[in-house]
Amino acid sequence: MKRVYLLLLLVNIFIINSYSQEVILPDSIIKFYTAKNIAFEYSYNKDNYYNAIQLYYNVLNFPIKNIKAKSSVYLNIADLYAEFHNYDSAFVYYDNAFYSKKMDIEEFERPYRKKYFASDSVRYNNKILEYKENFGKIYSYQELNIKKQLRAMNEVDQLARKYDDNYPNACKKNILMFTDSLTMLKIIEIIKENPNIPDPFIYDGWAFFIIGRHIFTAYPEFWLTYIEPIQRLSLINGCFDIENYVRTYDRCVIFARNEYSYYGEYDDNGRMANPDTALVNQRRKNVGLPPLDQKETKTNRIFMTY
Numbered sequence: 417m418k419r420v421y422l423l424l425l426l427v428n429i430f431i432i433n434s435y436s437q438e439v440i441l442p443d444s445i446i447k448f449y450t451a452k453n454i455a456f457e458y459s460y461n462k463d464n465y466y467n468a469i470q471l472y473y474n475v476l477n478f479p480i481k482n483i484k485a486k487s488s489v490y491l492n493i494a495d496l497y498a499e500f501h502n503y504d505s506a507f508v509y510y511d512n513a514f515y516s517k518k519m520d521i522e523e524f525e526r527p528y529r530k531k532y533f534a535s536d537s538v539r540y541n542n543k544i545l546e547y548k549e550n551f552g553k554i555y556s557y558q559e560l561n562i563k564k565q566l567r568a569m570n571e572v573d574q575l576a577r578k579y580d581d582n583y584p585n586a587c588k589k590n591i592l593m594f595t596d597s598l599t600m601l602k603i604i605e606i607i608k609e610n611p612n613i614p615d616p617f618i619y620d621g622w623a624f625f626i627i628g629r630h631i632f633t634a635y636p637e638f639w640l641t642y643i644e645p646i647q648r649l650s651l652i653n654g655c656f657d658i659e660n661y662v663r664t665y666d667r668c669v670i671f672a673r674n675e676y677s678y679y680g681e682y683d684d685n686g687r688m689a690n691p692d693t694a695l696v697n698q699r700r701k702n703v704g705l706p707p708l709d710q711k712e713t714k715t716n717r718i719f720m721t722y
């Protein structure tokens with residue numbers, strides 16, 4: 417009997433710890449995120465794209481062991497080279513992105529990337545053929561199945577939201593709620609079916625981004641329960657965006673639990689601003705954010721919530 421009580425105690429401790437939000441990032445990870453943000457912000461300066469590339473090279477050479485975290489900038493480097501017609505170097509990094517599963521064929525075929533290669537469309541089209549030939553070789557069956565499920569979820573999600581365009585006021589609310597319910601069940605199913613993959617949603621990040629904008633806005637408790645632990649782990653490993661995570665967390669605890677803003681990144685226009693600024697500033701420091709009175713307004717960020 418004592419063993420049963422001990423087991424229950426350990427389970428309860430695990431549950432409490434798994435939902436603990438005192439995220440404290442190591443200094444090395446904070447500095448890594450800082451290096452990425454500096455490169456990202458500088459990349460908008462088109463007068464000297466080479467300097468931006470050098471800053472991204474600093475990210476690749478950063479002294480952390482997580483290769484996946486560093487490989488997230490392959491596409492940034494490739495796009496800069498391609499935009500300024502340095503195609504040889506661009507293809508090196510597009511290849512790195514594709515074969516490390518940071519870019520799929522659809523991403524490479526996006527119209528703005530196609531425009532980069534207007535003066536060398538033959539080479540661009542040959543690269544598409546190469547990627548299509550090798551696509552099935554670099555992903556496992558499990559990964560391909562996840563991609564297929566995410567894509568199907570996204571298509572259903574978009575179909576439901578476009579329904580009102582053709583049939584205005586025709587039970588739109590009920591259709592959206594039904595679709596969202598099925599999507600959330602599918603997300604839970606994907607998580608449970610793939611326990612060996614810490615974040616199964618990286619295999620179609622864009623589809624999950626589109627789905628998440630709706631689901632996490634309408635059902636913030638769902639994000640807190642099922643998605644937050646996944647994204648928190650990615651954050652700790654250097655594979656997520658700090659401001660994206662803290663803003664989404666703030667928004668979800670406000671609307672799901674009527675709590676004050678946790679990190680001060682979102683406070684519902686001051687309605688749920690946390691009066692304990694010292695506590696909020698400590699939490700912000702723990703994840704590498706500046707104090708509230710030094711918080712900057714970012715113009716180039718795309719957040720998961722709206």
